[in-house]
Amino acid sequence: MASPLPTFETPRLTLRPRTMAELEDCLAMDRDPEVTRHIDGPWADPEAHRRFVADRITRTYPDGMGYWTVRTKSPEERFLGWVLLIPADAVGPEIEIGWRLVRAAWGLGYATEAAAPILAHARETLRVAAIADIDADNAGSIRVAEKIGLRRIGPVGTSRYIRYSG
Numbered sequence: 001m002a003s004p005l006p007t008f009e010t011p012r013l014t015l016r017p018r019t020m021a022e023l024e025d026c027l028a029m030d031r032d033p034e035v036t037r038h039i040d041g042p043w044a045d046p047e048a049h050r051r052f053v054a055d056r057i058t059r060t061y062p063d064g065m066g067y068w069t070v071r072t073k074s075p076e077e078r079f080l081g082w083v084l085l086i087p088a089d090a091v092g093p094e095i096e097i098g099w100r101l102v103r104a105a106w107g108l109g110y111a112t113e114a115a116a117p118i119l120a121h122a123r124e125t126l127r128v129a130a131i132a133d134i135d136a137d138n139a140g141s142i143r144v145a146e147k148i149g150l151r152r153i154g155p156v157g158t159s160r161y162i163r164y165s166g
């Protein structure tokens with residue numbers, strides 16, 4: 001039986017394990033084409049999209065890994081998105097770190113603030129290095145990777161993704 005995920009607090013945010021209560025918020029976020037612009041997934045097929053997100057919420061990940069919902073702090077507790085730390089594409093063997101926020105939350109430093117404690121958790125508690133494969137055109141996400149201290153490794157094969165690691 002997997003242990004529960006830890007929760008984290010930053011100056012402006014809380015990060016708690018993502019639950020099925022957040023399924024609709026997650027689906028609505030992904031339906032914004034700007035949000036999924038640089039990410040492959042079943043976004044165009046509503047049934048497949050719902051199955052995919054529900055499966056990612058309910059499946060069991062290795063201890064200390066999973067998805068954290070990012071919210072503004074109490075009393076507002078506004079849903080902003082999530083950060084993940086999971087076996088890459090839910091398969092591995094690499095461990096992937098990732099971030100996704102609703103568009104209204106972009107440009108305020110939230111992704112960096114949310115991803116930093118998850119990377120510290122990977123490094124200091126789990127003692128694993130994390131990778132992030134980021135579309136070369138996804139300048140905001142590349143900047144987040146740099147700001148939290150991931151290193152650019154280089155292109156992933158012949159794809160448009162650049163691997164960051166750390």
Ligand SMILES: CC(C)(COP(=O)(O)OP(=O)(O)OC[C@H]1O[C@@H](n2cnc3c(N)ncnc32)[C@H](O)[C@@H]1OP(=O)(O)O)[C@@H](O)C(=O)NCCC(=O)NCCS
Pocket residue numbers: 034035036038039098099100101102105106107108109110111112113133134135138139140141143144
């Ligand atoms: C990527 C994402 C999480 C960034 O969230 P965010 O809260 O805006 O990120 P932050 O504010 O912490 O940092 C973004 C940085 O990128 C910069 N940036 C954003 N868009 C940029 C652009 N088009 N060109 C250059 N820099 C850009 C910002 O200026 C900021 O850098 P700075 O602090 O040095 O000024 C958000 O845009 C998102 O959810 N995108 C859709 C999902 C996605 O692509 N996820 C990543 C998949 S790999």
